[in-house]
Amino acid sequence: xxxxxxxxxxxxxxxxxxxxxxxxxxxxxxxxxxxxxxxxxxxxxxxxxxxxxxxxxxxxxxxxxxxxxxxxxxxxxxxxxxxxxxxxxxxxxxxxxxxxxxxxxxxxxxxxxxxxxxxxxxxxxxxxxxxxxxxxxxxxxxxxxxxxxxxxxxxxxxxxxxxxxxxxxxxxxxxxxxxxxxxxxxxxxxxxxxxxxxxxxxxxxxxxxxxxxxxxxxxxxxxxxxxxxxxxxxxxxxxxxxxxxxxxxxxxxxxxxxxxxxxxxxxxxxxxxxxxxxxxxxxxxxxxxxxxxxxxxxxxxxxxxxxxxxxxxxxxxxxxxxxxxxxxxxxxxxxxxxxxxxxxxxxxxxxxxxxxxxxxxxxxxxxxxxxxxxxxxxxxxxxxxxxxxxxxxxxxxxxxxxxxxxxxxxxxxxxxxxxxxxxxxxxxxxxxxxxxxxxxxxxxxxxxxxxxxxxxxxxxxxxxxxxxxxxxxxxxxxxxxxxxxxxxxxxxxxxxxxxxxxxxxxxxxxxxxxxxxxxxxxxxxxxxxxxxxxxxxxxxxxxxxxxxxxxxxxxxxxxxxxxxxxxxxxxxxxxxxxxxxxxxxxxxxx
Ligand code: ATP
Ligand code: MG
Ligand code: MG
Numbered sequence: 001x002x003x004x005x006x007x008x009x010x011x012x013x014x015x016x017x018x019x020x021x022x023x024x025x026x027x028x029x030x031x032x033x034x035x036x037x038x039x040x041x042x043x044x045x046x047x048x049x050x051x052x053x054x055x056x057x058x059x060x061x062x063x064x065x066x067x068x069x070x071x072x073x074x075x076x077x078x079x080x081x082x083x084x085x086x087x088x089x090x091x092x093x094x095x096x097x098x099x100x101x102x103x104x105x106x107x108x109x110x111x112x113x114x115x116x117x118x119x120x121x122x123x124x125x126x127x128x129x130x131x132x133x134x135x136x137x138x139x140x141x142x143x144x145x146x147x148x149x150x151x152x153x154x155x156x157x158x159x160x161x162x163x164x165x166x167x168x169x170x171x172x173x174x175x176x177x178x179x180x181x182x183x184x185x186x187x188x189x190x191x192x193x194x195x196x197x198x199x200x201x202x203x204x205x206x207x208x209x210x211x212x213x214x215x216x217x218x219x220x221x222x223x224x225x226x227x228x229x230x231x232x233x234x235x236x237x238x239x240x241x242x243x244x245x246x247x248x249x250x251x252x253x254x255x256x257x258x259x260x261x262x263x264x265x266x267x268x269x270x271x272x273x274x275x276x277x278x279x280x281x282x283x284x285x286x287x288x289x290x291x292x293x294x295x296x297x298x299x300x301x302x303x304x305x306x307x308x309x310x311x312x313x314x315x316x317x318x319x320x321x322x323x324x325x326x327x328x329x330x331x332x333x334x335x336x337x338x339x340x341x342x343x344x345x346x347x348x349x350x351x352x353x354x355x356x357x358x359x360x361x362x363x364x365x366x367x368x369x370x371x372x373x374x375x376x377x378x379x380x381x382x383x384x385x386x387x388x389x390x391x392x393x394x395x396x397x398x399x400x401x402x403x404x405x406x407x408x409x410x411x412x413x414x415x416x417x418x419x420x421x422x423x424x425x426x427x428x429x430x431x432x433x434x435x436x437x438x439x440x441x442x443x444x445x446x447x448x449x450x451x452x453x454x455x456x457x458x459x460x461x462x463x464x465x466x467x468x469x470x471x472x473x474x475x476x477x478x479x480x481x482x483x484x485x486x487x488x489x490x491x492x493x494x495x496x497x498x499x500x501x502x503x504x505x506x507x508x509x510x511x512x513x514x515x516x517x518x519x520x521x522x523x524x525x526x527x528x529x530x531x532x533x534x535x536x537x538x539x540x541x542x543x544x545x546x547x548x549x550x551x552x553x554x555x556x557x558x559x560x561x562x563x564x565x566x567x568x569x570x571x572x573x574x575x576x577x578x579x580x581x582x583x584x585x586x587x588x589x590x
Contacts, residue, residue, distance in 0.1 A: 007344035009069070009285055013047055013077055013250060021280055022047060022249045029117070031129055031245035034278040044115065047079035047249045051105070052086045052123075052242070055097040057299040059104045061320045061335075061356075065290040068339045070252055071110035082119040082246055083112040088127075088238045090220040090229075100314070104322035108332050123242045124224040130233045130241055131185065133271055134196060134215055138177045142270050143214060144170055145180040146197045153195075156202075157210055163203035164210045170199065184217050187230045191217050198237075200266060208263050212236060240264045243282040244271070251282045254289040255346065261286070287344045293510035294353045295320040296527055310531060311506070315569070317579050318506040318535050328503060329555045329565025329581035331367065334360035353505070357582050364555065364563045364581070369397045369404060372488050372544040373558035373578075375500065378419040379462040379492065380433075382447060385413040390491065393443040394474060409544050411444045414492040416542040421487045422463045424452055432485035433463060439485030442559075446471040446481050488559050495542040499577040500564065502539060508532040541578075550576040560584065 016022060027043035028036055049070040053059065059067075074081035083105055085098060105112075112119040137143035146153065146169045158164030181196055183189065196215035204210055214237035219230045233241075240263075243251045251264075261284045268281040291297065296305075297320060305311050311319050317328030325335075338359035342351055372395070392408035417433070426434040433439055433449040440446050447465040455461050470477035509516075513527030550556070554576075555565035562583040566576035 008346070009073065009250070009252060009287065009344055010076075012283075012285060013073060016249070017046060017077065025247060025249075025280070026278065027247055031126055033276050034272070035275065037247075037278040043247060045074075045078070045080040045117075045247075047074065047077050048082065048247050049074050049079060049250050049252060050082040050084050050121075050243065050246065050248050051110075052084040052239070053101050054086045054089065054092070055094065055101060056089070056092040057097060057303060058100050058314045058321045058323055060297050060299070060302060060322065061292060061295070061325070062290045062297040063104075064108060064322060064335050065339050065342070066252070066254075067105055067108055067110055068336055069287070069344060071105075071108075073250070073252075074114070079249075080114045080117060080119050081110070081112065082121055082248070084121040084123060084242060084246070086235075086239070086242070087122055087124045087222075087224060088233055088235065090218060090222040090232055095223065100323060104326075107322065107326055108335060119246075121242075121246060122224055123238060124222060126238075126242060126245055127225060127229055127233070129245060130238060131215075131231070133241060133276060134233070134237075135178065135181065136274050136276060137198065137214075137270060138174055138181060138196075140270065140274060141174055141199065143177065143196055143198050144172050144174075145177040145184070145194050146170070146211075147180075147194050150192060157207065158202070160207070164207075166202050167197075167211070170202075170211070181215070181231075184215070184231050185229070187219070189217055191219055193217060196231075198263070198267070200263075206259060206262055208236070208259050209266070212263055236260055236263055237267065240267050240282070240284075241271070243284075244268055244277045247278075248282040249280075251284045253284060253286055255286045255348070256289075257284070258286045260284075286346065288346055288348045290339075290342065291348070291350045292320065292353055292356060293350060294505045294507050294512075296507070296512055301527060304528075308528075310528065317501070317503050320506075326553075327568055327579065329553070329563060329579050330360055331363045331555070331581075333367070334363040337363055350511070352510075360582050361563070361584070364557065366400065368555050368557045368563055370395075370399070370559050371547055371556040372409065372490055373500075373547070373561060373564070374416040374418055374488065374490055374495075374542040375502075375539060375558075375561060376419045377416040377542045378422060378460065380415045380417045380422075380447075380489065381462055381464050382413050382415070382467050383450065383464055384466040387413055389413070390493070393472075395443050407546060409443065409546075410491045410494045411441075412491045412493055415441070415489040416492055416495055417441075417463070417487055417489050419460075421485075422449070422452065422460065424460065431483075432487050433465065437485070438468075438481065438483045439487060440471075440473075440483050441467075441489050442486050443473050444489070445469070445473075446483055490542050490544050492542075494545045496545055496548040497540055498543050498547070498575075499570075500539050500541040500580065501567070501578070502537040502580045504535050504537075505532050506535050543578075547576070547578075548574055550578075552576070555581065557584075 025043040026037040026040040028040035071081040156165040197211045200209045271277045315323040315327045390410045390412040394406045397404040422433040438448045445467040450464045453462040512530040550566040552568040552571045563581045564578040
């Protein structure tokens with residue numbers, strides 16, 4: 001695999017490595033205080049990154065960017081990347097999501113098992129540390145228990161232009177706050193009665209520094225810690241601590257966390273001052289999130305699409321989830337190529353879906369064997385070819401890889417061809433079958449079209465032709481007759497009729513739900529109104545016989561059509577059904 005392209009995060013990492021910033025870090029293999037770490041050996045990992053999903057939904061294409069970036073950096077620089085379930089919120093998380101995240105990360109080819117370390121973590125395992133750190137902050141005068149109501153707190157927070165107002169409880173003694181925080185933990189108070197806040201600056205121009213909440217009372221059962229806790233840390237408090245306890249060197253996140261960085265640094269500095277964390281501290285670095293045309297990449301919208309049954313579940317091949325991508329037949333290497341091309345920047349941009357599809361095509365063109373499939377079958381009858389006689393034609397498995405050899409396809413008197421390969425009255429420039437014209441049946445013979453049969457409505461139901469016996473592909477006579485048209489076919493007697501799903505874009509406009517030029521000022525658009533009604537077409541195709549043995553998830557290029565994968569859910573042994581991942585060329589809008 002080629003080295004990923006340069007980007008500003010790589011520059012930061014390289015500068016840190018050159019300066020030896022992390023060379024003296026100790027690695028205990030488990031969370032610990034600065035003293036615990038100092039007793040441990042030096043960290044063999046040059047850098048540590050992490051991918052920290054909240055297990056409250058399925059991963060989407062945007063997460064793939066973060067996964068490939070974090071695991072890619074670790075791999076490129078002799079580091080480790082941790083998979084961490086950010087499960088500090090007791091109410092929203094489920095095992096189903098944990099399992100699907102593990103599958104998706106593995107599918108992308110990333111591993112948290114590196115150099116004998118298994119770096120799979122759960123943030124909820126740090127609740128003891130977090131509570132201890134919160135108590136330290138109280139004792140050092142950096143946190144206090146606030147007993148204002150939620151409304152009072154909101155009113156006193158101020159605005160972007162107006163400073164906030166100190167809470168009357170801000171001057172509470174450390175001893176009183178400590179007593180209250182202990183009693184919060186003991187379950188003495190109902191939800192919302194008190195809250196623990198960092199004591200920073202209610203007049204800060206950055207609202208995130210106006211005494212942010214760090215611990216709240218929540219009488220809820222947690223999927224990992226059960227009923228042990230009735231106080232839970234806020235995300236902005238928990239996340240920097242998780243990073244520090246895991247020895248993360250570069251904590252990479254999306255731009256919406258930029259305003260949180262001052263608090264991230266403030267918190268870790270206070271804890272390091274107190275001797276609770278080793279230095280150097282993790283550094284938060286923000287990059288712009290992936291936005292793609294024709295899809296939505298927000299958990300909330302994806303949940304709505306699934307819950308309201310606009311799609312058939314989280315793994316619907318039309319959804320931009322990673323389970324959906326896998327089922328559709330997209331390639332993990334294609335994701336890697338696409339993300340390399342998109343790059344890592346701090347500029348928000350909307351990436352054209354065509355770029356994604358082109359990366360997929362490029363990877364699949366190289367990796368996928370060719371097969372023959374007739375998607376819109378019309379019968380071709382070769383009147384001068386003996387009935388019940390068949391012969392083998394040699395077919396190349398991969399034109400770019402002759403070493404992959406050939407296979408055979410049976411040829412006979414009756415073949416399926418694409419309906420569009422015959423025109424009774426040819427339009428200008430049409431070079432395939434029409435009465436009087438000759439064309440090549442690829443890998444087989446040259447045939448001359450003689451006419452067609454029609455039903456009572458005038459619909460063509462069969463095409464007739466005669467073949468030129470000396471013109472078989474691969475024989476000396478193959479070039480004796482020159483023809484311009486070339487078509488694919490499968491033997492009627494041998495074809496495997498299969499269900500094939502032709503997927504198209506889920507939305508019919510580039511920015512679903514966004515206002516468009518000319519919209520009346522009062523018009524509010526809903527992304528659901530932009531769903532493409534023709535995003536899925538079911539057909540019965542006639543496939544070459546060998547495709548009957550395709551295994552779930554096996555993918556092929558169907559010649560002239562695109563890349564198709566055997567569906568991993570609905571395929572049965574000896575009876576695969578196929579999903580179109582992507583067409584050969586961009587046909588959108590044509
Ligand atoms: P969403 O915003 O879609 O609800 P999330 O950010 O809540 O997703 P998390 O599970 O918290 O999802 O995210 C895990 C990691 O993936 C975070 O580091 C987050 O920044 C990153 N991530 C999420 N969406 C994108 C995106 N579109 N592009 C790049 N990284 C993303
Ligand atoms: Mg989140
Ligand atoms: Mg988010």
